[in-house]
Amino acid sequence: MKSMASLIRYFPIAIAFCALSAGAQPIKLGELNSYKTFPAFLEAYKRGMELAVDEINRGGGLLGRPVELIVRDDTGSPGDAVRVAEELVSREKVDVLMGTFSSAVGLAVADFAKQRQRLFLASEPLTDKIVWDNGNKYTFRLRPSTYMQTAMLVPEAAKLGKRRWAIVYPDYEYGKSATEAFKQQMIARQSSGIEFVEFAAPLGKIDAGPVVQAMIDAKPDAIFSSLFAADLAKFVREGELRGLFRDRPVFDLLGGEPEYLDPLKDEAPVGWYVTGYPWYEIDTPVHRRFLDAYRAKFNDYPRQGSVVGYSVVNSAAAAIRKARSTDNAKLIAAMAGLVVETPFGTIRYRAIDHQSTMGAYVGRLAIKDGKGVMVDAKYADGADYLPSDDWVRAHRPAN
Amino acid sequence: MTQPLLAIRGIAKAFGGVQALAGVSFDVGAGERVAVIGPNGAGKTTLFNVLDGQLAPDRGSAVLAGRALIGLSSQAIARLGVGRTFQVTATFASMTVRENVQVALLAQRGQTYALLSPLRARLADEAQSLLKQVGIDSLSERAAATLAYGDLKRLELAVALAGTPRLLLMDEPTAGLAPPERARLMRQVSDLARLAGSAVLFTEHDMDVVFAHADRIVVLNRGRVIAIGAPSAVRANPEVRNVYLGSGRDPEARDA
Amino acid sequence: MMLGAYLAYSLIGRFGAGPLGYWGGVLLAALAVGALGVLLERTLLRRLYGAPELLQLIATFGVVLLIKDAALAVWGAEDLLGPRAPGLGGAIAIFGQPVPQYDLLLIVLAPIVLAAMWVALSRTRWGLLVRAATEDREMTAALGVNPSWLFSGVFFVGALLAGLAGALQLPREPANLNMDLTIIADVFVVTVVGGLGSIRGAFVAALIIGIVRALCIGIGDVALFGSVVSFAKLTLVAEFVVMAVVLVARPWGLYGQPPGPSAIAEQRDLQVPPGRRFAIAAALLMAALAAAPLLVDEYALVLGADMLIFALFAVSLHFIMGPGGMASFGHAAYFGLGAYAAALATRSMPMELALIVAPLAAGIGALVFGWFCVRLSGVYLAMLTLAFAQITWATVYQWDALTGGSNGLVGVWPAVWLSSRVAYYWLTLAIAGGAIALLWRVVFAPFGYALRAVRDSPQRAAAIGIDVRAVRWAGFVLAGLAAGLAGSLYAFSKGSISPDSLSIPRSIDALVMVLLGGLQTLFGPVVGAALLAWLQDTLARHTEYWRAMLGAAILVLVLLFPQGIVGALGAAARALRQRGIGKRAAAA
Structure with a gap:
């Protein structure tokens, strides 16, 4: 047999x-x-x-x-x-x-x-x-x-109705467009009284201490981040130490991808909203x-x-x-x-x-068996987050 | 008295708390050979560095044939017709002997910025004849870095003469040479300077050389001129004797 | 430094994260890095003490490449976040602001290490000997001290401290493979800003740079003259801006002493103008290269064009480094300026014209930067060129509207008649070959001699009426023009241009090319450029650990040919000729 x-x-x-x-x-x-x-x-x-x-x-x-x-x-x-x-x-x-x-x-x-x-x-x-x-x-x-993945996080973010957002991003194209996309879509959904404070950090070289301190001083209601890899790890540690994340919802692009989540181990920031890949779920x-x-x-x-x-x-x-x-x-x-x-x-x-x-999958971070995981993950179908055909025609050069 | 070629007036320079020059004044006439002597630290090299623009003095003036030198850069002073040799020889080590002189000739004629035509033939004959004057024309293809010390001094002389200087500033022209060679070199300097009509202002430790080749002598001590005059007068000056040896001995008798 | 972090991670992992295990791990990691430093010094760097100083830099670069790949192989690709220091995981409120306990520990620890270094150098016999040996190695040897072990000791302490720094950084930053590059540049900047040889200077410089960075972040976006200025974005180059300002105001750093005449070894071999034989050989080479499209496939032509472009780039650097005696660590700035100018110019003019106009932009850059740089000498000059290059890089990186920011510009293709691979190869050959020939001609024209005169003896050059700064400045601009031409050729060959074309690695490439080929030779940079381009291509294509292989290849070449490949060949040829003469003499 x-x-x-x-x-x-x-x-x-x-x-x-x-x-x-x-x-x-x-x-x-x-x-x-x-x-x-x-x-x-x-x-x-x-x-x-x-x-x-x-x-x-x-x-x-x-x-x-x-x-x-x-x-x-x-x-x-x-x-x-x-x-x-x-x-x-x-x-x-x-x-x-x-x-x-x-x-x-x-x-x-x-x-x-x-x-x-x-x-x-x-x-x-x-x-x-x-x-x-x-x-x-x-x-x-x-x-x-970047636009699509940001769009996947925006519905949750808009639901919270927060007024003052701190945005931290790696200072190059990806971080800049994530920031732009987030601002645009948030303003579109949450009509009045929304404001943003931005913090650019050199890619791979974030000075986490001063950045976190400056963010605390800005007194935001919520945080949107597009940091990843070593920058993310440094930001998480300093932020936890200095209490930046206390009572503030945090959204992070890519934060749920095992490549960037796993190195954080039991320090994964619980409750963050992220996009990523929860293969276990x-x-x-x-x-x-x-x-x-x-x-x-x-x-x-x-x-x-x-x-x-x-x-x-x-x-x-x-x-x-x-x-x-x-x-x-x-x-x-x-x-x-x-x-x-x-x-x-x-x-x-x-x-x-x-x-x-x-x-991509959208969910929140939690800790399970001493490791960071995504929970309540839902698949966000890319087709639902693409711009309209008219928008595309206006922005894409004719072949 | 006719206008001197170089008039030095009240030049002072301090380094930190040390007064290297404390108001030095004297003249150098056209074609005259003037020696500056004095014990170590008397301010001789400082004076030379002020005169050729490497150092800015705190006070004082130096006028070369009606042109003020103080405030000019080294290269501007060189173009006014002041040639210079150094205590420790300074030549261009990566070039041949002749190229060293060619570069000096080019600089004097403002051809430094020629970009494309090769140097090779430019002014080669003139360079060769200058080398012949100082007696090292047979070494013209050698690398400057490989010359014996005496020949290096001669090369420096040829380089300094390339500008047909009105004034040659020579800091210890014979330092590091054996006594017979010193005399030979200094004789050459004297002859060539006379031929070119250049005045020579030089410092020297060897009193034989000084008394044999200087028309006048300026004695410096601790930044001041303590005596000035013809060799015989200076030799007889008691203060000079005192400074030199703290005794009544003749400065000429001192073994340099 | 990077190794310190990785080793500490592993050791702490092994010993457990208790206080004993933690600090034991940190110390052991530091000791291990120190030992590795000694090993490197004794096996590698000491063989290079006689060679140009910059060669040691290149060798170190090779070692860095090796270590990076080794760390990747041993520890894997994932970032490794170490445990927090036991007992220091929290934060204390000071003036109402939470300050991490671990930061406080570092604040205390740094002055202690500094003080210990200072005592060791100024109050112990060892320190006295080290200082003596840096002044005069032979004299120290004559005193009966073995300078070789003294230098090993210095290396041990240096590497130990670096390892310690890496290990101490672990609670704040995961061990990752980019730690080395981010640190090396900073370390250099700090030492130079402080003034070489001044511990106090280094400490003050580090403090200033740290404060400036923190200030930039703290200030954030500020509305200035009607537009928003983001100080936070300045952190990208804060240290380089500080360095540029300090060096322009104080040419020897904050607490430094005027350096010796040149950072490049005082090797002043006689330079003989190339004779007819050289010209014939060069012409034959050109002819062979022109015929290449008949013999090789299209990709070889693409690679060949790259080699030619880099050859021109290397020759332009050699022009100021060799005859000019001015080492530049930021030569990529002019390459990049030329490339960007070409990319921007094609939008408003035909490509052929853009190719001619673009180098002028690089020339203007060199005109401005050179004016400041030629006032300095040695390492300080080199570091100021680096500062300007980094400032240019950051400007390009940030100026999205004009330069496309981190993405760069695309669509920079040559005119249609030049767009085939063969046509563009011929164009590159003609322009790069012609420009190299012109530069070589300049080297042996009066201007080249003036440049060399200024290098050999600035004092003597001034005394014969050469304007030292003006000549160096003009040399700088010429080299900038040539590098810009190489850059614009590069842009059109790739169709795009991005900030990495004026980043530090590109400048290092140029240095490696010049030094591998031989600084004291004319043809060396060309050989170095071709070799490096070929190595990079072949190794990256055929081996997974190409970075380690490249590092190893550079090390081997540096050890085999400390005077460069062409330099070594020349020496061998001379020796052979001399032996021939000797034999004939013996026969006669």
Whole structure:
């Protein structure tokens, strides 16, 4: 009985081997990312990609051809990233170009894609510009943008009816646009008497003591933060010490992602409203299958990055299946309106702005077994937080 | 008396609490060779550094042929025709002997900012003839850094002469040389200065050299001029004897 | 420093977070870092004492790359938040404001460490010897003291204190992989602002910078002349602004002494103008490079264009560092200014014209910054260039409306006829090659000699009528123009430009290129640039731990060729020729 089961399990591999032995050229997915600059997120991301590629190849590959992942480090510099993209396109002759993390690198590679008229699947960069102000025909983006994730927190924030908000953010594009988006949407919902005090902190170098002190002096009713990683940890510690969070609701973008939540351990700030990825709470069949497969392969739990990495490979695969070809023009056509299964459920790449409808989980932080967790988490479907078609048409350049 | 080439009046300079120069005044005539002597710390080098613009004095004036020197930069003073050699030789170590002189010639003629034409041929002949005058023309292709000390002093002299100076300021021109070499070098200086019509203001420890080559001698002690005059007069001055040895001995007899 | 934090994390984790385990962990971590410092000094840095001082900086840079990857491999990618100090986890109310107890401990601890250092240096025999040895190594040796162990001791104390600082920081900041870079620049700034060699100065400088930063945050946004000025955003460069102000007003820092003549080793080999053979070789190389598109694939051309651009960038830095004798730690500023100017200019003029106009912007930058910089010398000059570069960087980073902020600008592509990879490669070859040839010509023209004269002996140069500052200033501007040209070529080759093109790592790259190739050679920077670009590309492509590999490669090269690769080749060639002469002489 057992041997029968294993036979069935290994059957797809046998098929894959047949395909390979037939001498089919592999389909190349060219992935570039800042692996050494943002290792916490991207190591998990890489594992997610590897899992997806494994599954595809075990299932017989794509168009009868195996899939090969070619991974490059873009060193975190837009200039280097463009060179690496050149290498993937002109030397490796990859069929799909994908990846990137920071906004600057994402935008530079997107512009490169436009210049060379190549499909580019931007997986992680959060900047709103990549699909809107600077959007182009060749670039598609997977993750929910800064604007979308902020929008997911706004309904809860508006419900509280607080008047004076302190906003703290890392001083670069992501933090600035999160702040802008939050202010705009709050004003739109909460008509009168709302005011904001802003605190910019250099990325990765927050002087938490003085910042927290200045925030206390500003006497806010509530706090909105887009800090993450080491900045977030420093802010949480100083804030707890000095009593900044006492009787003040706090909202933090990305704070529930395991990459940034887990290092806080038992000091995770209880009660904060966050977006993130509570892998322990999600009880959908698609996610359970993903979770089991991931744990079986890596003996570790998935992070937010794992989901993104897994989904970007599956997006590329879905596009190739839909196009029945790896031809660049056909792939671009296929991407518009493409439907993809992800651990978060079914997503769609909108034809109007090339943004996927992937969402994020919204919940509050709590401590369980000495670890920070998200509780009462609900999936916020990206489709519900995207701007109107008219707005997109007004902001996105014609192709 | 005709207008002196260089008129120094009441120059004073203090470093912290130490009065290095306390009102020094004297003249140097055109073509005249004047030695400044005095024990260590008398203010000789300070005086030279004031005269060539490296130091600003607290008080006093120095006028070279009608032009005030105080307040001008070193390079401006150099362009007025003041050549200088240093106690510790200062040459351009990464260049050949001839290039050292070529650079000096270029600077004097305002060709420093020529960007594209190679230096190689520019003024090479003039440089060579200057080197011949000081007697090291056979070394013109050598790296300046590899010269023997006496030749280095000669190179400095050639560099200083490149500006056809009206006044040569020479701080210890023979320091570090053996006695016979000193005399030879100083004779060269005298001859060349006379040939070029340059006045020479120099400091020197070796009294043989001083008394053999100075037209006049200025004796400094603790920042003041205590004697001034022809060598014979200075030699006879009791105060000078006293300063030099605390006894009645002849300063010339002192082994420098 | 970073290691201190990581080690403390591990050790405290092992010993438990009780008082004994905690402080034991902190101390042990500091000791371990101290020991590592000695190990590095004895195995690595001591081999470089004879080489240019800057080479030690490059070697340290290599070590940092190595340690970063090692920490990543050992401790993993996740930030590690250490436990709070036992008994000091709370806050005390002072004047109604809660002040963390741990901060109070640090406030007490810092002056104690400072006082201990001061006593050790001024009141003990060891301190006396250290001070003597920094003045004159041989003299100290003659006194019967082994200076080599003395220097190891200094390294031990230095690394120990750094490790201690890292470990003490742990309750306030998680151990993370970016700790090193954020700290190294700060440390340099603090030492220079205080004045090299002055412990008191360093302490005062650290205090001033800390207060200025806190003030900026405290003041926050202020309406000024009708527009809102955000002081909080100034924290990005507060320390560099402080440094620029201090150095402009006091060229040797707050408590420093005027330094020796040059930060670059006093190596003054004879520099011979390149002869006909060099010109022929260069022409042949150009011809070979021009023919390259026939032989290699398109990506090689892209990489080749990068190499050429960096070669020009490195040669421009070499121009002021070698003949000019002025080390610049902020040369990327001019590269970046050129790149941004190109990006902005293409919006209102054709690309070909923008390429010509853009370097002028860098030239203007160099004109302004240079005016202040050439007044200084040595490390102080280098640090002032860094300060200006950081201020430029921060301006670009913050000025969203003009520069696109942290995202930078996109859509900076060359004109259509130049947009193919081959065409752009040829363009780069012609412009970069031509500019390098021109710079080399200047080196051996009267101006180049004047520049070298000023470097060799400023005193003598002034005495023959050379305007020392004006010549250095002009050299600075020329180098800025050339770097700006490299920058604008870079912008058009990438189609985009972002603040990282004028950040510290880019300046360090340039330094590494020049020093790897050989500071005292003409051709060195070109070789260094090509080599570094090639290494970065190949290692990042073929190895996961490319950063460690790059660090190791730099270390090996620095150890093998302390005078640079071309410098070493030149020396070998000379030795061979001499042996040949010797043999002939023996035969005759």
